[in-house]
Amino acid sequence: MAGSISMTYPASAILVSGSSISKSGNRLCSTSRKRRETVMSLGSNKERPGVVVQSGDQRLYLGLDFGTSGARFSAIDKDGTIQAEAKREYPWYKNGETQDWVRSWRETLFLLLEDIPLDVRKHIVSISIDGTSATTLIVDSETGEPLGRPFLYNESCPDALPMVKSIAPPNHTVCSGSSTLCKLVSWWNHVDSNKKSAQLLHQADWLLWLLHGKLGVSDYNNALKVGYDPEVDSYPAWLLRQPYSHLLPSVVAPGTPVSCLKEDIRTKFGFQNDCVVCTGTTDSIAAFLAARVSQPGDAVTSLGSTLAIKLLSNTRIEDSRFGVYSHRLDDKWLVGGASNSGGAVLRQLFTDDQLEKLSEQINPLEASPLDYYPLPKAGERFPVSDPNLSPRLLPRPENDAEYLHGILESIARIEAKAYELLKEMGATQVMKVFTAGGGAKNEKWIKIRERVLGLPVSRATHTEAAYGAALLALRGANQNIL
Numbered sequence: 001m002a003g004s005i006s007m008t009y010p011a012s013a014i015l016v017s018g019s020s021i022s023k024s025g026n027r028l029c030s031t032s033r034k035r036r037e038t039v040m041s042l043g044s045n046k047e048r049p050g051v052v053v054q055s056g057d058q059r060l061y062l063g064l065d066f067g068t069s070g071a072r073f074s075a076i077d078k079d080g081t082i083q084a085e086a087k088r089e090y091p092w093y094k095n096g097e098t099q100d101w102v103r104s105w106r107e108t109l110f111l112l113l114e115d116i117p118l119d120v121r122k123h124i125v126s127i128s129i130d131g132t133s134a135t136t137l138i139v140d141s142e143t144g145e146p147l148g149r150p151f152l153y154n155e156s157c158p159d160a161l162p163m164v165k166s167i168a169p170p171n172h173t174v175c176s177g178s179s180t181l182c183k184l185v186s187w188w189n190h191v192d193s194n195k196k197s198a199q200l201l202h203q204a205d206w207l208l209w210l211l212h213g214k215l216g217v218s219d220y221n222n223a224l225k226v227g228y229d230p231e232v233d234s235y236p237a238w239l240l241r242q243p244y245s246h247l248l249p250s251v252v253a254p255g256t257p258v259s260c261l262k263e264d265i266r267t268k269f270g271f272q273n274d275c276v277v278c279t280g281t282t283d284s285i286a287a288f289l290a291a292r293v294s295q296p297g298d299a300v301t302s303l304g305s306t307l308a309i310k311l312l313s314n315t316r317i318e319d320s321r322f323g324v325y326s327h328r329l330d331d332k333w334l335v336g337g338a339s340n341s342g343g344a345v346l347r348q349l350f351t352d353d354q355l356e357k358l359s360e361q362i363n364p365l366e367a368s369p370l371d372y373y374p375l376p377k378a379g380e381r382f383p384v385s386d387p388n389l390s391p392r393l394l395p396r397p398e399n400d401a402e403y404l405h406g407i408l409e410s411i412a413r414i415e416a417k418a419y420e421l422l423k424e425m426g427a428t429q430v431m432k433v434f435t436a437g438g439g440a441k442n443e444k445w446i447k448i449r450e451r452v453l454g455l456p457v458s459r460a461t462h463t464e465a466a467y468g469a470a471l472l473a474l475r476g477a478n479q480n481i482l
């Protein structure tokens, strides 16, 4: 049974009928597309009033976010005004003993496309997708079909770590059990067949391939944890000389148009004739883009299932001993990492409604005396990289509001330790923190975090990663196809 859906389709956004097909009536995808510069504005973090989309400006841009607990879409116009958005939880399918994630993701993708109102769909000219970082699929290089189950973002392959540490520079980003490279090496060491006709893809790359049909293309955010160096825009020699290097995808910038939307999908769903599919990014970078912050020292904490931290910095830092790495954002760096703490622990203990009601009872100005390390299961990536770190969630007080206060405060302490670590490692000093993800709706938690971090903390105007992916689609819409 497909997951449940919730939809918002702002009535204020009125689409004026018309067509955005080129004046000559040809499909722009079949000819070289006019290059129209669109610099993606990382401009001010201000809400833009809803607008009536004029007939000349009715091109819309679609972003899809495939997060940990569910997927969402956001369709925006050229001003960044949301024209439609919705989300779905992943349907649960079993494949033997494990969840059939590939079937869930594929089904959710096409259900979300169906969820887009037709009079929005027909104006969409560009699509991009973000996914969870280091979620890795090894697929058949001919058919694109997975050769086994995916390795999820927080899965660790310690068996491969010694081999990876022996080929990579000391403390390189890939020297973590949960890196994409460790997953690739673990797969390579455990399989006998299919090695020659295999291709590595990340979750977002594979979902985008379902739409554009060009196998083996990724972006320099998703490819970071397999070893791609976004500073020199290439894979390093120590990686290219490995026997499995032929599995590595080609890499371009996020938001690069790869190809037209496949014709069967375009006609089935009624997308624009010249609709292009662009490379994506990871979910926490899409959340950063959604916040539209642009000054070094600005940071975004994504309070999703995990606690993902991104600080805009002029300097690049990385140290796998602490789970710290730097993603490229144009000419700057997004430094940070992702803790396994965060919403997944909360969801193990409380429903979203309970979180809302219990949070009302919390006085955020009072410090909680409870000291936990909230994790959904053993294993932490950042600011401590320890695959064996156990959760610490006891003693549990009688009163659930007190318990929640202690957990929220303890997660805030992890966040504070993370920003302190980035400062000690030489990143640009954090000045203010915007909040994305499901936890951003909790105003009490924002106040707790402000007190613990000693910094201004606010909710970003756009907290959904899908909005950031839509900004990538907007960026790619007017570029030449690869």
Ligand SMILES: Nc1ncnc2c1ncn2[C@@H]1O[C@H](COP(=O)(O)OP(=O)(O)O)[C@@H](O)[C@H]1O
Binding pocket: 067, 068, 069, 070, 303, 304, 305, 306, 342, 343, 344, 345, 346, 347, 352, 355, 356, 359, 436, 437, 438, 439, 440, 441, 442, 445
């Ligand atoms: N009021 C709340 N306070 C704190 N956390 C919340 C609240 N409501 C939902 N959450 C948390 O938000 C998380 C979902 O956020 P989301 O960004 O959708 O996650 P993801 O994209 O990682 O799946 C859940 O783990 C849930 O516990």
Ligand SMILES: O=C(CO)[C@H](O)[C@H](O)COP(=O)(O)O
Binding pocket: 067, 068, 131, 132, 133, 134, 153, 282, 283, 284, 285, 304, 305, 306, 307, 308, 336, 337, 338
């Ligand atoms: O926690 C995660 C899933 O939600 C991912 O690890 C998160 O995307 C952080 O990875 P990156 O910094 O590469 O985006």
